[in-house]
Amino acid sequence: xxxxxxxxxxxxRMSDEERARYxxxxxxxxxxxxxxxxxxxxxxxKNKLKREEAFSRLNTAKINEQWRxxxxxxxxxxxxxxxxxxxxxxxxxIKTKDLIIRHLYNELETTxxxxxxxxxxxxxxxxxxIGIYKQKCMHLHKSFTYERNHIGTDEVNELNKxxxxxxxxxDQLQNIIFGQDKEIGSKLTQTKIQNAINIYSIVYLxxxxxxxxMQYASNEVEELWRQLNETxxxxxxxxxxxxxxxxxxxxxxxxxxASVAQYPKLQxxxxxxxxxxxxxxxALSQKREHSITEYKDQIVQMKKRTxxxxxxxxxxxxxxxxQLKKLTIISTSVLKELKxxxxxxxxxxxxxxxCSSLEPFSLTVQKYTLHDTGSRRAFSSSISExxxxxxxxxxxxxxIKADNIFMKKExxxxxxxxxxxxxxxxxxxxxxxxxxxxRPLTSISV
Numbered sequence: 001x002x003x004x005x006x007x008x009x010x011x012x013r014m015s016d017e018e019r020a021r022y023x024x025x026x027x028x029x030x031x032x033x034x035x036x037x038x039x040x041x042x043x044x045x046k047n048k049l050k051r052e053e054a055f056s057r058l059n060t061a062k063i064n065e066q067w068r069x070x071x072x073x074x075x076x077x078x079x080x081x082x083x084x085x086x087x088x089x090x091x092x093x094i095k096t097k098d099l100i101i102r103h104l105y106n107e108l109e110t111t112x113x114x115x116x117x118x119x120x121x122x123x124x125x126x127x128x129x130i131g132i133y134k135q136k137c138m139h140l141h142k143s144f145t146y147e148r149n150h151i152g153t154d155e156v157n158e159l160n161k162x163x164x165x166x167x168x169x170x171d172q173l174q175n176i177i178f179g180q181d182k183e184i185g186s187k188l189t190q191t192k193i194q195n196a197i198n199i200y201s202i203v204y205l206x207x208x209x210x211x212x213x214m215q216y217a218s219n220e221v222e223e224l225w226r227q228l229n230e231t232x233x234x235x236x237x238x239x240x241x242x243x244x245x246x247x248x249x250x251x252x253x254x255x256x257x258a259s260v261a262q263y264p265k266l267q268x269x270x271x272x273x274x275x276x277x278x279x280x281x282x283a284l285s286q287k288r289e290h291s292i293t294e295y296k297d298q299i300v301q302m303k304k305r306t307x308x309x310x311x312x313x314x315x316x317x318x319x320x321x322x323q324l325k326k327l328t329i330i331s332t333s334v335l336k337e338l339k340x341x342x343x344x345x346x347x348x349x350x351x352x353x354x355c356s357s358l359e360p361f362s363l364t365v366q367k368y369t370l371h372d373t374g375s376r377r378a379f380s381s382s383i384s385e386x387x388x389x390x391x392x393x394x395x396x397x398x399x400i401k402a403d404n405i406f407m408k409k410e411x412x413x414x415x416x417x418x419x420x421x422x423x424x425x426x427x428x429x430x431x432x433x434x435x436x437x438x439r440p441l442t443s444i445s446v
Contacts, residue, residue, distance in 0.1 A: 029406070033402070076291075080288065080291075083284060083288070087281055087284070090277065090281075094274060108256065112253070112256075115249060115253065119246070122242075126235075126239075129235075133228060133231065136224075137224065137228070140220070140221070140224060144217045144220075144221070147213065147217075148213065148217070151209060151210065151213060152210075155202070155206045158202070159202065162198070162199075162202075166195065169191070
Protein backbone atom coordinates (compact mmCIF):
# COMPACT_ATOMS: atom_id res chain seq x y z
CA UNK A 1 0.00 0.00 0.00
CA UNK A 2 1.23 3.50 -0.73
CA UNK A 3 2.07 5.66 2.22
CA UNK A 4 -0.26 8.50 3.19
CA UNK A 5 1.08 11.87 2.48
CA UNK A 6 1.40 14.28 5.40
CA UNK A 7 -0.65 17.31 6.06
CA UNK A 8 2.28 19.62 5.61
CA UNK A 9 3.10 18.12 2.20
CA UNK A 10 -0.55 18.53 1.17
CA UNK A 11 -0.57 22.19 2.17
CA UNK A 12 2.78 22.62 0.45
CA ARG A 13 1.42 21.16 -2.79
CA MET A 14 -1.58 23.55 -2.70
CA SER A 15 -1.52 26.99 -4.17
CA ASP A 16 -2.11 30.09 -2.05
CA GLU A 17 -5.76 30.41 -3.06
CA GLU A 18 -6.44 26.71 -2.43
CA ARG A 19 -4.63 26.91 0.90
CA ALA A 20 -6.69 29.99 1.89
CA ARG A 21 -9.91 28.27 0.79
CA TYR A 22 -8.91 25.12 2.66
CA UNK A 23 -8.09 27.02 5.86
CA UNK A 24 -11.32 29.06 5.51
CA UNK A 25 -13.28 25.84 5.06
CA UNK A 26 -11.70 24.36 8.19
CA UNK A 27 -12.43 27.55 10.13
CA UNK A 28 -16.06 27.43 8.97
CA UNK A 29 -16.32 23.80 10.06
CA UNK A 30 -14.87 24.66 13.44
CA UNK A 31 -17.28 27.59 13.79
CA UNK A 32 -20.21 25.35 12.78
CA UNK A 33 -19.21 22.76 15.39
CA UNK A 34 -18.88 25.50 18.00
CA UNK A 35 -22.29 26.91 17.05
CA UNK A 36 -23.90 23.46 17.30
CA UNK A 37 -22.32 22.91 20.69
CA UNK A 38 -23.57 26.30 21.89
CA UNK A 39 -27.06 25.51 20.52
CA UNK A 40 -27.05 22.17 22.34
CA UNK A 41 -25.94 23.86 25.57
CA UNK A 42 -28.58 26.61 25.15
CA UNK A 43 -31.34 24.05 24.43
CA UNK A 44 -30.26 21.98 27.43
CA UNK A 45 -30.24 25.03 29.73
CA LYS A 46 -33.59 26.21 28.32
CA ASN A 47 -35.20 22.81 28.91
CA LYS A 48 -33.71 22.67 32.37
CA LEU A 49 -35.03 26.18 33.17
CA LYS A 50 -38.49 25.22 31.88
CA ARG A 51 -38.46 22.09 34.03
CA GLU A 52 -37.32 24.08 37.06
CA GLU A 53 -40.05 26.70 36.44
CA ALA A 54 -42.68 23.97 36.16
CA PHE A 55 -41.46 22.36 39.39
CA SER A 56 -41.36 25.78 41.09
CA ARG A 57 -44.95 26.53 39.99
CA LEU A 58 -46.06 23.12 41.23
CA ASN A 59 -44.29 23.63 44.57
CA THR A 60 -45.74 27.15 44.99
CA ALA A 61 -49.22 25.78 44.19
CA LYS A 62 -48.75 23.04 46.80
CA ILE A 63 -47.48 25.55 49.37
CA ASN A 64 -50.40 27.91 48.64
CA GLU A 65 -52.89 25.06 48.92
CA GLN A 66 -51.38 23.94 52.23
CA TRP A 67 -51.36 27.54 53.49
CA ARG A 68 -55.01 28.00 52.47
CA UNK A 69 -55.88 24.73 54.20
CA UNK A 70 -54.17 25.95 57.40
CA UNK A 71 -55.95 29.32 57.15
CA UNK A 72 -59.31 27.59 56.58
CA UNK A 73 -58.72 25.37 59.58
CA UNK A 74 -57.81 28.38 61.76
CA UNK A 75 -60.86 30.30 60.46
CA UNK A 76 -63.16 27.32 61.13
CA UNK A 77 -61.77 27.06 64.65
CA UNK A 78 -62.32 30.79 65.26
CA UNK A 79 -65.87 30.62 63.84
CA UNK A 80 -66.62 27.59 66.00
CA UNK A 81 -65.37 29.41 69.11
CA UNK A 82 -67.35 32.55 68.20
CA UNK A 83 -70.55 30.55 67.59
CA UNK A 84 -70.10 28.66 70.86
CA UNK A 85 -69.49 31.91 72.74
CA UNK A 86 -72.54 33.56 71.12
CA UNK A 87 -74.66 30.52 71.87
CA UNK A 88 -73.68 30.55 75.56
CA UNK A 89 -73.99 34.33 75.77
CA UNK A 90 -77.41 34.20 74.06
CA UNK A 91 -78.74 31.64 76.56
CA UNK A 92 -77.34 33.67 79.42
CA UNK A 93 -78.87 36.90 78.09
CA ILE A 94 -82.27 35.22 77.62
CA LYS A 95 -82.15 33.90 81.18
CA THR A 96 -81.13 37.28 82.58
CA LYS A 97 -83.85 39.07 80.59
CA ASP A 98 -86.45 36.55 81.79
CA LEU A 99 -85.31 37.12 85.37
CA ILE A 100 -85.43 40.91 84.87
CA ILE A 101 -88.95 40.69 83.39
CA ARG A 102 -90.12 38.49 86.27
CA HIS A 103 -88.47 40.75 88.81
CA LEU A 104 -90.08 43.85 87.26
CA TYR A 105 -93.46 42.11 87.09
CA ASN A 106 -93.18 41.11 90.76
CA GLU A 107 -92.12 44.64 91.66
CA LEU A 108 -95.11 46.03 89.73
CA GLU A 109 -97.44 43.68 91.58
CA THR A 110 -95.91 44.57 94.95
CA THR A 111 -96.01 48.32 94.18
CA UNK A 112 -99.61 47.98 92.98
CA UNK A 113 -100.63 46.16 96.16
CA UNK A 114 -98.67 48.66 98.30
CA UNK A 115 -100.28 51.56 96.45
CA UNK A 116 -103.75 50.13 96.96
CA UNK A 117 -103.05 49.42 100.61
CA UNK A 118 -101.68 52.92 101.14
CA UNK A 119 -104.68 54.39 99.34
CA UNK A 120 -107.10 52.37 101.47
CA UNK A 121 -105.16 53.24 104.64
CA UNK A 122 -105.14 56.93 103.69
CA UNK A 123 -108.88 56.90 103.01
CA UNK A 124 -109.51 55.05 106.27
CA UNK A 125 -107.33 57.52 108.20
CA UNK A 126 -109.14 60.49 106.63
CA UNK A 127 -112.52 58.91 107.36
CA UNK A 128 -111.41 58.17 110.91
CA UNK A 129 -110.17 61.75 111.44
CA ILE A 130 -113.42 63.15 110.02
CA GLY A 131 -115.44 60.74 112.21
CA ILE A 132 -113.40 61.66 115.30
CA TYR A 133 -113.87 65.38 114.70
CA LYS A 134 -117.56 64.82 113.93
CA GLN A 135 -118.01 62.81 117.14
CA LYS A 136 -116.12 65.48 119.05
CA CYS A 137 -118.38 68.22 117.64
CA MET A 138 -121.49 66.16 118.40
CA HIS A 139 -120.21 65.49 121.91
CA LEU A 140 -119.57 69.19 122.47
CA HIS A 141 -123.00 70.03 121.09
CA LYS A 142 -124.64 67.41 123.32
CA SER A 143 -122.67 68.58 126.35
CA PHE A 144 -123.64 72.17 125.60
CA THR A 145 -127.34 71.30 125.25
CA TYR A 146 -127.14 69.06 128.29
CA GLU A 147 -125.57 71.75 130.45
CA ARG A 148 -127.99 74.34 129.14
CA ASN A 149 -130.98 72.10 129.83
CA HIS A 150 -129.48 71.02 133.14
CA ILE A 151 -129.03 74.61 134.25
CA GLY A 152 -132.55 75.49 133.12
CA THR A 153 -134.12 72.47 134.84
CA ASP A 154 -132.13 73.07 138.04
CA GLU A 155 -133.27 76.65 138.24
CA VAL A 156 -136.86 75.70 137.43
CA ASN A 157 -136.75 72.93 140.01
CA GLU A 158 -135.29 75.30 142.53
CA LEU A 159 -137.99 77.88 141.73
CA ASN A 160 -140.65 75.20 141.97
CA LYS A 161 -139.17 74.04 145.22
CA UNK A 162 -139.12 77.57 146.53
CA UNK A 163 -142.72 78.03 145.42
CA UNK A 164 -143.66 74.81 147.09
CA UNK A 165 -141.89 75.92 150.20
CA UNK A 166 -143.65 79.25 149.96
CA UNK A 167 -146.97 77.57 149.41
CA UNK A 168 -146.30 75.32 152.37
CA UNK A 169 -145.31 78.32 154.40
CA UNK A 170 -148.40 80.15 153.16
CA ASP A 171 -150.50 77.21 154.15
CA GLN A 172 -148.82 77.11 157.49
CA LEU A 173 -149.22 80.83 157.79
CA GLN A 174 -152.85 80.61 156.80
CA ASN A 175 -153.27 77.97 159.48
CA ILE A 176 -151.67 80.18 162.09
CA ILE A 177 -152.85 83.45 160.53
CA PHE A 178 -155.45 83.92 163.02
CA GLY A 179 -153.14 83.59 165.95
CA GLN A 180 -150.41 85.72 164.85
CA ASP A 181 -151.80 88.46 162.65
CA LYS A 182 -149.40 91.13 163.65
CA GLU A 183 -146.49 88.84 163.81
CA ILE A 184 -147.58 87.29 160.59
CA GLY A 185 -148.13 90.65 158.99
CA SER A 186 -144.67 91.78 159.96
CA LYS A 187 -143.22 88.46 159.12
CA LEU A 188 -145.26 88.39 155.93
CA THR A 189 -143.94 91.70 154.86
CA GLN A 190 -140.45 90.63 155.78
CA THR A 191 -140.89 87.33 154.01
CA LYS A 192 -142.37 89.04 150.98
CA ILE A 193 -139.49 91.44 150.88
CA GLN A 194 -137.08 88.60 151.44
CA ASN A 195 -138.85 86.51 148.84
CA ALA A 196 -138.82 89.36 146.39
CA ILE A 197 -135.13 89.89 147.05
CA ASN A 198 -134.46 86.20 146.78
CA ILE A 199 -136.51 85.90 143.60
CA TYR A 200 -134.78 88.91 142.13
CA SER A 201 -131.37 87.55 143.14
CA ILE A 202 -132.25 84.10 141.81
CA VAL A 203 -133.51 85.51 138.50
CA TYR A 204 -130.49 87.78 138.26
CA LEU A 205 -128.13 84.91 139.06
CA UNK A 206 -129.99 82.72 136.59
CA UNK A 207 -129.74 85.29 133.84
CA UNK A 208 -126.14 86.03 134.72
CA UNK A 209 -125.19 82.32 134.73
CA UNK A 210 -127.12 81.78 131.51
CA UNK A 211 -125.37 84.74 129.87
CA UNK A 212 -121.99 83.52 131.14
CA UNK A 213 -122.77 79.99 129.98
CA MET A 214 -123.99 81.20 126.58
CA GLN A 215 -120.91 83.38 126.18
CA TYR A 216 -118.59 80.54 127.22
CA ALA A 217 -120.40 78.05 125.01
CA SER A 218 -120.40 80.46 122.05
CA ASN A 219 -116.69 81.13 122.59
CA GLU A 220 -116.00 77.42 122.82
CA VAL A 221 -118.10 76.72 119.71
CA GLU A 222 -116.40 79.53 117.81
CA GLU A 223 -112.99 78.27 118.91
CA LEU A 224 -113.91 74.72 117.94
CA TRP A 225 -115.34 75.92 114.61
CA ARG A 226 -112.20 77.93 113.98
CA GLN A 227 -110.04 74.89 114.83
CA LEU A 228 -112.24 72.75 112.59
CA ASN A 229 -111.86 75.23 109.72
CA GLU A 230 -108.12 75.43 110.34
CA THR A 231 -107.81 71.64 110.41
CA UNK A 232 -109.92 71.38 107.24
CA UNK A 233 -107.83 74.03 105.46
CA UNK A 234 -104.62 72.46 106.74
CA UNK A 235 -105.87 69.05 105.66
CA UNK A 236 -106.75 70.44 102.24
CA UNK A 237 -103.36 72.15 101.99
CA UNK A 238 -101.55 69.02 103.13
CA UNK A 239 -103.58 66.64 101.04
CA UNK A 240 -103.64 68.81 97.87
CA UNK A 241 -100.21 67.61 96.74
CA UNK A 242 -101.09 64.11 97.83
CA UNK A 243 -104.32 64.26 95.83
CA UNK A 244 -102.39 65.47 92.80
CA UNK A 245 -99.83 62.75 93.40
CA UNK A 246 -102.65 60.28 93.85
CA UNK A 247 -104.21 61.38 90.55
CA UNK A 248 -100.79 61.23 88.86
CA UNK A 249 -100.19 57.77 90.31
CA UNK A 250 -103.65 56.74 89.19
CA UNK A 251 -102.86 57.92 85.65
CA UNK A 252 -99.52 56.10 85.82
CA UNK A 253 -101.33 53.03 87.09
CA UNK A 254 -103.73 53.20 84.15
CA UNK A 255 -100.79 53.63 81.76
CA UNK A 256 -99.00 50.71 83.42
CA UNK A 257 -102.15 48.61 83.13
CA ALA A 258 -102.30 49.49 79.41
CA SER A 259 -98.60 48.64 78.98
CA VAL A 260 -99.10 45.42 80.97
CA ALA A 261 -101.95 44.58 78.60
CA GLN A 262 -99.43 44.93 75.74
CA TYR A 263 -96.87 42.66 77.47
CA PRO A 264 -98.55 39.39 76.34
CA LYS A 265 -98.07 40.39 72.68
CA LEU A 266 -94.41 41.17 73.33
CA GLN A 267 -94.11 37.93 75.26
CA UNK A 268 -95.61 36.00 72.33
CA UNK A 269 -93.22 37.74 69.91
CA UNK A 270 -90.27 37.03 72.20
CA UNK A 271 -91.36 33.41 72.54
CA UNK A 272 -91.53 33.12 68.74
CA UNK A 273 -88.07 34.65 68.39
CA UNK A 274 -86.79 32.33 71.13
CA UNK A 275 -88.27 29.33 69.31
CA UNK A 276 -86.70 30.41 66.01
CA UNK A 277 -83.38 31.02 67.74
CA UNK A 278 -83.59 27.62 69.43
CA UNK A 279 -84.26 26.03 66.05
CA UNK A 280 -81.29 27.91 64.58
CA UNK A 281 -79.10 26.83 67.50
CA UNK A 282 -80.30 23.24 67.07
CA ALA A 283 -79.47 23.37 63.35
CA LEU A 284 -76.10 24.92 64.11
CA SER A 285 -75.43 22.28 66.75
CA GLN A 286 -76.30 19.54 64.23
CA LYS A 287 -74.03 21.15 61.66
CA ARG A 288 -71.33 21.48 64.29
CA GLU A 289 -71.71 17.82 65.27
CA HIS A 290 -71.62 16.81 61.61
CA SER A 291 -68.49 18.91 61.04
CA ILE A 292 -66.99 17.49 64.26
CA THR A 293 -67.63 13.95 63.03
CA GLU A 294 -66.10 14.83 59.66
CA TYR A 295 -63.10 16.40 61.38
CA LYS A 296 -62.78 13.35 63.61
CA ASP A 297 -62.85 11.11 60.54
CA GLN A 298 -60.24 13.34 58.93
CA ILE A 299 -58.16 13.16 62.12
CA VAL A 300 -58.44 9.36 62.10
CA GLN A 301 -57.44 9.30 58.44
CA MET A 302 -54.57 11.67 59.14
CA LYS A 303 -53.47 9.49 62.06
CA LYS A 304 -53.58 6.43 59.82
CA ARG A 305 -51.70 8.33 57.18
CA THR A 306 -49.12 9.50 59.73
CA UNK A 307 -48.76 5.93 60.97
CA UNK A 308 -48.31 4.72 57.40
CA UNK A 309 -45.84 7.56 56.78
CA UNK A 310 -43.99 6.63 59.96
CA UNK A 311 -43.84 3.03 58.82
CA UNK A 312 -42.67 4.15 55.39
CA UNK A 313 -40.17 6.48 57.05
CA UNK A 314 -38.89 3.64 59.22
CA UNK A 315 -38.68 1.41 56.14
CA UNK A 316 -36.91 4.20 54.26
CA UNK A 317 -34.53 4.64 57.20
CA UNK A 318 -33.83 0.91 57.17
CA UNK A 319 -33.33 1.01 53.40
CA UNK A 320 -31.13 4.07 53.78
CA UNK A 321 -29.10 2.27 56.44
CA UNK A 322 -28.71 -0.76 54.17
CA GLN A 323 -27.92 1.47 51.21
CA LEU A 324 -25.43 3.37 53.36
CA LYS A 325 -23.77 0.10 54.25
CA LYS A 326 -23.76 -0.85 50.58
CA LEU A 327 -22.42 2.59 49.70
CA THR A 328 -19.64 2.22 52.24
CA ILE A 329 -18.75 -1.14 50.73
CA ILE A 330 -19.04 0.25 47.21
CA SER A 331 -17.10 3.37 48.20
CA THR A 332 -14.23 1.22 49.43
CA SER A 333 -14.30 -0.69 46.15
CA VAL A 334 -14.60 2.60 44.24
CA LEU A 335 -11.68 4.04 46.18
CA LYS A 336 -9.64 1.01 45.25
CA GLU A 337 -10.76 1.38 41.63
CA LEU A 338 -9.96 5.10 41.72
CA LYS A 339 -6.52 4.33 43.10
CA UNK A 340 -6.03 1.88 40.26
CA UNK A 341 -7.33 4.47 37.77
CA UNK A 342 -5.08 7.13 39.31
CA UNK A 343 -2.13 4.83 38.84
CA UNK A 344 -3.20 4.23 35.25
CA UNK A 345 -3.75 7.98 34.76
CA UNK A 346 -0.27 8.70 36.08
CA UNK A 347 1.07 6.17 33.59
CA UNK A 348 -1.07 7.76 30.85
CA UNK A 349 0.12 11.25 31.79
CA UNK A 350 3.70 10.11 31.59
CA UNK A 351 2.96 8.50 28.20
CA UNK A 352 1.13 11.66 27.09
CA UNK A 353 4.09 13.79 28.04
CA UNK A 354 6.40 11.47 26.21
CA CYS A 355 4.11 11.47 23.14
CA SER A 356 3.61 15.23 23.25
CA SER A 357 7.37 15.71 23.42
CA LEU A 358 7.80 13.41 20.42
CA GLU A 359 4.94 14.92 18.33
CA PRO A 360 5.73 17.71 15.86
CA PHE A 361 4.46 21.24 16.40
CA SER A 362 1.82 20.99 13.67
CA LEU A 363 0.06 18.06 15.42
CA THR A 364 -0.16 19.66 18.86
CA VAL A 365 -3.65 20.09 20.25
CA GLN A 366 -5.17 23.53 19.76
CA LYS A 367 -7.67 24.42 22.44
CA TYR A 368 -11.00 25.95 21.61
CA THR A 369 -11.53 29.55 22.50
CA LEU A 370 -14.95 30.02 24.10
CA HIS A 371 -16.91 33.22 23.67
CA ASP A 372 -18.14 33.36 27.29
CA THR A 373 -14.74 33.71 28.98
CA GLY A 374 -16.15 35.46 32.07
CA SER A 375 -18.54 32.61 32.94
CA ARG A 376 -15.77 30.09 32.19
CA ARG A 377 -13.41 31.87 34.58
CA ALA A 378 -16.12 32.07 37.28
CA PHE A 379 -16.87 28.37 36.82
CA SER A 380 -13.19 27.46 36.91
CA SER A 381 -12.64 29.67 39.99
CA SER A 382 -15.44 27.81 41.86
CA ILE A 383 -13.79 24.41 41.16
CA SER A 384 -11.14 23.10 43.51
CA GLU A 385 -7.61 22.34 42.34
CA UNK A 386 -7.84 18.55 41.79
CA UNK A 387 -11.04 18.96 39.79
CA UNK A 388 -9.37 21.70 37.73
CA UNK A 389 -6.73 19.22 36.71
CA UNK A 390 -9.42 16.66 35.89
CA UNK A 391 -11.29 19.30 33.88
CA UNK A 392 -8.11 20.08 31.94
CA UNK A 393 -7.65 16.38 31.30
CA UNK A 394 -11.18 15.97 29.94
CA UNK A 395 -10.79 19.11 27.86
CA UNK A 396 -7.64 17.74 26.33
CA UNK A 397 -9.33 14.38 25.83
CA UNK A 398 -12.31 16.01 24.10
CA UNK A 399 -10.06 18.14 21.94
CA ILE A 400 -8.06 15.06 20.90
CA LYS A 401 -11.26 13.12 20.23
CA ALA A 402 -12.66 15.97 18.12
CA ASP A 403 -9.38 16.24 16.24
CA ASN A 404 -9.45 12.48 15.61
CA ILE A 405 -13.01 12.73 14.26
CA PHE A 406 -11.99 15.64 12.05
CA MET A 407 -8.94 13.74 10.85
CA LYS A 408 -11.11 10.68 10.09
CA LYS A 409 -13.44 12.87 8.06
CA GLU A 410 -10.46 14.41 6.28
CA UNK A 411 -9.05 10.95 5.65
CA UNK A 412 -12.36 9.76 4.22
CA UNK A 413 -12.50 12.84 2.03
CA UNK A 414 -8.94 12.36 0.82
CA UNK A 415 -9.55 8.66 0.16
CA UNK A 416 -12.59 9.59 -1.89
CA UNK A 417 -10.52 12.14 -3.83
CA UNK A 418 -7.82 9.49 -4.30
CA UNK A 419 -10.38 7.07 -5.71
CA UNK A 420 -11.63 9.73 -8.08
CA UNK A 421 -8.08 10.47 -9.21
CA UNK A 422 -7.45 6.76 -9.74
CA UNK A 423 -10.58 6.46 -11.82
CA UNK A 424 -9.61 9.46 -13.91
CA UNK A 425 -6.11 8.04 -14.38
CA UNK A 426 -7.53 4.70 -15.45
CA UNK A 427 -9.80 6.30 -17.97
CA UNK A 428 -6.95 8.43 -19.20
CA UNK A 429 -4.62 5.45 -19.53
CA UNK A 430 -7.28 3.42 -21.30
CA UNK A 431 -7.83 6.18 -23.79
CA UNK A 432 -4.11 6.59 -24.26
CA UNK A 433 -3.57 2.85 -24.72
CA UNK A 434 -6.23 2.69 -27.40
CA UNK A 435 -4.58 5.39 -29.48
CA UNK A 436 -2.10 4.10 -32.21
CA UNK A 437 0.95 5.79 -30.85
CA UNK A 438 4.21 4.44 -29.72
CA ARG A 439 4.49 3.43 -26.16
CA PRO A 440 6.59 5.56 -23.95
CA LEU A 441 9.70 4.25 -22.40
CA THR A 442 8.36 4.52 -18.86
CA SER A 443 5.14 2.96 -17.54
CA ILE A 444 3.00 4.13 -14.71
CA SER A 445 2.08 1.49 -12.20
CA VAL A 446 -1.34 1.95 -10.78
